[in-house]
Amino acid sequence: MHMSVSDTMNINLLAVNDQQARHNRSHFDAWGLFCINVMSSPGAGKTILLEHTLRALHGAHAMAVLEGDMTTQLDAQRLAGLGVPVVPITTGRACHLDAAMVSTGLQLLRQQCDPASLDLLWVENVGNLVCPAEFAVGEHCKLALLSVTEGDDKPLKYPVMFREADCVLITKVDLLPHVPADLGRIGRHVRQINPHCGVFPVSALTGAGLGDWLAWLAQRLRANGRQRHPPRRASGLKPPSPTAT
Amino acid sequence: MHEVDMTRCLLQALEDWRDQHSIQPCVEQVHLLVGEFTCVEPSQLRLSFAAAVQDTWLAGARLSIVSVPLVGECLACGNSYRPDPACGYASPCCGHPLETILSGRELKIQRIDYSRSRICGPPAPANPCGPPTPSSPAPSPCICPSATP
Ligand SMILES: Nc1nc2c(ncn2[C@@H]2O[C@H](COP(=O)(O)OP(=O)(O)O)[C@@H](O)[C@H]2O)c(=O)[nH]1
Numbered sequence: 093m094h095m096s097v098s099d100t101m102n103i104n105l106l107a108v109n110d111q112q113a114r115h116n117r118s119h120f121d122a123w124g125l126f127c128i129n130v131m132s133s134p135g136a137g138k139t140i141l142l143e144h145t146l147r148a149l150h151g152a153h154a155m156a157v158l159e160g161d162m163t164t165q166l167d168a169q170r171l172a173g174l175g176v177p178v179v180p181i182t183t184g185r186a187c188h189l190d191a192a193m194v195s196t197g198l199q200l201l202r203q204q205c206d207p208a209s210l211d212l213l214w215v216e217n218v219g220n221l222v223c224p225a226e227f228a229v230g231e232h233c234k235l236a237l238l239s240v241t242e243g244d245d246k247p248l249k250y251p252v253m254f255r256e257a258d259c260v261l262i263t264k265v266d267l268l269p270h271v272p273a274d275l276g277r278i279g280r281h282v283r284q285i286n287p288h289c290g291v292f293p294v295s296a297l298t299g300a301g302l303g304d305w306l307a308w309l310a311q312r313l314r315a316n317g318r319q320r321h322p323p324r325r326a327s328g329l330k331p332p333s334p335t336a337t
Numbered sequence: 338m339h340e341v342d343m344t345r346c347l348l349q350a351l352e353d354w355r356d357q358h359s360i361q362p363c364v365e366q367v368h369l370l371v372g373e374f375t376c377v378e379p380s381q382l383r384l385s386f387a388a389a390v391q392d393t394w395l396a397g398a399r400l401s402i403v404s405v406p407l408v409g410e411c412l413a414c415g416n417s418y419r420p421d422p423a424c425g426y427a428s429p430c431c432g433h434p435l436e437t438i439l440s441g442r443e444l445k446i447q448r449i450d451y452s453r454s455r456i457c458g459p460p461a462p463a464n465p466c467g468p469p470t471p472s473s474p475a476p477s478p479c480i481c482p483s484a485t486p
């Protein structure tokens with residue numbers, strides 16, 4: 093005969109990850125580093141958005157990128173040209189970044205620069221609309237991208253991602269004339285799930301909407317008191333001039 | 338298959354719990370609460386748990402998953418409602434967006450049933466299904482000890 097006993101736990105299933113995420117976060121805060129977790133399905137335009145954003149914020153912020161979606165050398169080259177440290181994170185076959193992977197990436201970043209000299213850290217997550225939403229990495233802000241080619245119903249199909257996002261960018265709006273997408277519907281679907289997040293239609297090709305996104309970001313950074321590196325250029329947060337691609 | 342990673346987190350939490358006991362507890366059942374408004378598929382989680390505990394100190398442990406429905410509160414009229422994803426997430430009464438979630442976001446280890454007097458399997462390596470890591474259950478090495486506030 094044996095006796096069964098019960099221990100009440102009431103802890104999060106992902107407590108182990110959450111704990112590591114809090115640990116990462118405490119480092120970010122000690123370094124004065126604002127961390128943004130960029131998420132979307134594969135190909136929605138995360139890397140291109142980073143290229144434009146890094147270019148636009150050049151001089152105004154000291155930045156680095158943790159790249160969790162490095163599918164090809166091409167991605168590395170695209171970002172390397174922007175003059176910021178880019179640390180590839182090896183994810184193996186994982187379908188998302190977890191806090192421990194980001195911690196490993198931070199150790200690699202420290203070999204390239206002093207994180208305390210930075211104020212903005214971009215984390216490009218693995219292309220996936222499902223689980224990156226559940227795995228915190230210590231970020232201060234979650235950015236979700238949805239391209240107009242993915243279908244108007246995607247916010248309803250992957251609601252957790254769009255609920256968790258602080259800002260949603262509807263990307264590739266230059267393609268609207270060519271795809272059966274309704275910007276209004278996509279926006280309404282996002283708003284049903286997350287009434288208070290920023291929602292901005294953007295195009296990396298034409299530069300449309302990027303100014304709105306950058307203004308939102310600037311506002312968000314101000315709210316968090318991250319303006320340790322005052323803009324050195326008069327128009328530090330101006331939308332990028334539409335660059336040739 | 339993120340349920341595999343979730344299982345890894347679950348096993349790590351169970352090991353941390355085990356290490357608080359002087360005698361290795363024999364786990365009979367682990368009770369989880371899993372909200373509908375999460376990215377967890379309970380059947381997938383059950384499968385990956387069953388696969389992961391084989392031949393470990395948790396061999397024979399069962400996973401009980403109670404699914405928690407998504408319930409929102411309509412901020413216009415105070416009604417609570419269960420969104421039908423097919424019709425969207427706004428409240429059916431007033432069309433108010435899903436603002437307050439009363440339940441459905443749970444991902445919780447609620448309870449562990451175990452016995453102290455039965456002999457169980459041998460202790461497993463610290464991380465039975467994870468990538469090779471140092472045997473210590475501590476989180477990955479600190480990024481910068483001196484920078485911790
Ligand atoms: N037409 C158009 N194509 C875009 C836009 N943004 C990205 N793309 C294309 O979409 C593909 C994937 O972009 P990428 O930034 O690599 O997406 P990621 O996988 O999310 O990092 C590339 O071929 C881009 O050229 C856009 O605004 N308009």
Ligand SMILES: [Mg+2]
Nearest residue numbers: 138139161167
């Ligand atoms: Mg990319």
Ligand SMILES: [Zn+2]
Nearest residue numbers: 411414430431
């Ligand atoms: Zn109502």
